[in-house]
Amino acid sequence: MTLELPNLPYDISALEPHISKETLEFHHGKHHQAYVTNGNKLIAGTEFESMSEEEIIKATANNTDHIGIFNNAAQVWNHTFYWKSMKPNGGGVPTGSLAKKISDDFGSYEAFKEQFANAGATQFGSGWAWLVFDQGTLKIVKTANAGTPIVKNQTPILTMDVWEHAYYVDFRNARPKYIETFLNNLVNWEFAQQNFDNL
Ligand code: FE
Numbered sequence: 001m002t003l004e005l006p007n008l009p010y011d012i013s014a015l016e017p018h019i020s021k022e023t024l025e026f027h028h029g030k031h032h033q034a035y036v037t038n039g040n041k042l043i044a045g046t047e048f049e050s051m052s053e054e055e056i057i058k059a060t061a062n063n064t065d066h067i068g069i070f071n072n073a074a075q076v077w078n079h080t081f082y083w084k085s086m087k088p089n090g091g092g093v094p095t096g097s098l099a100k101k102i103s104d105d106f107g108s109y110e111a112f113k114e115q116f117a118n119a120g121a122t123q124f125g126s127g128w129a130w131l132v133f134d135q136g137t138l139k140i141v142k143t144a145n146a147g148t149p150i151v152k153n154q155t156p157i158l159t160m161d162v163w164e165h166a167y168y169v170d171f172r173n174a175r176p177k178y179i180e181t182f183l184n185n186l187v188n189w190e191f192a193q194q195n196f197d198n199l
Contacts, residue, residue: 003039003053003076005032006083014088018181023169031165032079039072053077054150061151074146078128082161087188091181094189098157098196105138113183115140120162120179129179131158131192133199155199158192 008028013021039056043049048056048069057077060070093109094102106112112131119142120129127144132154134141141149149156160182167178 001036001040002043002049002051002056003036003073005036005076006080008083010088015086015186018170018185019086020170023166026169027161027165028079028083032076035072035075035079039069039076042069042072057148058151071146074148074151077150078146078148078159079161081156082128082159084191085158085160085188086182086186087191089185090189091183091185091187092189094187094192096193098189098193101138101196112138112140116160117176117179117183120160120182121176123162126163129160129162130154130156132156133196155195157195158187 005028008024012024012028015024043056046069048059048066051059053073053076056073057070060066060073063070093099099109102109102112106115116129116131119140123129123142123144125144127142127147130141130143130149132139132141132149134149134152134154138157139154141154143149160179162175162179167175171178171181
């Protein structure tokens with residue numbers, strides 16, 4: 001099948017106590033799986049069946065005839081990127097060339113952190129906060145629902161899911177507490193650095 005559910009890049013309990021096994025059982029095993037299953041059903045027998053995941057997303061973006069395919073395929077891509085954006089014992093201040101670029105473009109790590117947290121907290125309803133590379137500059141953007149920067153010629157460096165299904169089991173309605181935990185304890189800066197190196 002074109003759309004596939006990747007294994008988590010760590011054990012399902014590995015992000016505890018911050019993100020529980022129960023959250024990942026539902027988020028990866030039910031939600032992410034459902035986007036894969038539903039997306040594959042929708043593309044079966046269509047021109048999109050022979051395309052790659054990214055090609056499907058780019059071909060269906062902003063096309064009201066194919067909104068269902070876009071939503072499912074983009075959510076498959078976004079979640080796969082999100083799992084890699086976290087790791088056990090992650091978070092905190094980055095190092096290396098990405099850290100320098102963050103300081104150059106945002107003023108300081110603290111300023112980056114504040115802007116990223118604010119983007120996540122102010123995304124009304126479901127969506128995503130992203131660190132992206134756009135025309136030579138690191139930027140923080142937010143997308144609603146299945147929105148993804150890859151259809152806007154922006155290169156994702158890091159993402160955080162702010163759909164309620166990402167945090168409700170562990171944090172209930174306290175989205176800001178989830179965001180703080182993501183930044184302090186979960187960010188996989190090595191993955192972000194790899195994305196920066198690949199530009
Ligand atoms: Fe999600």
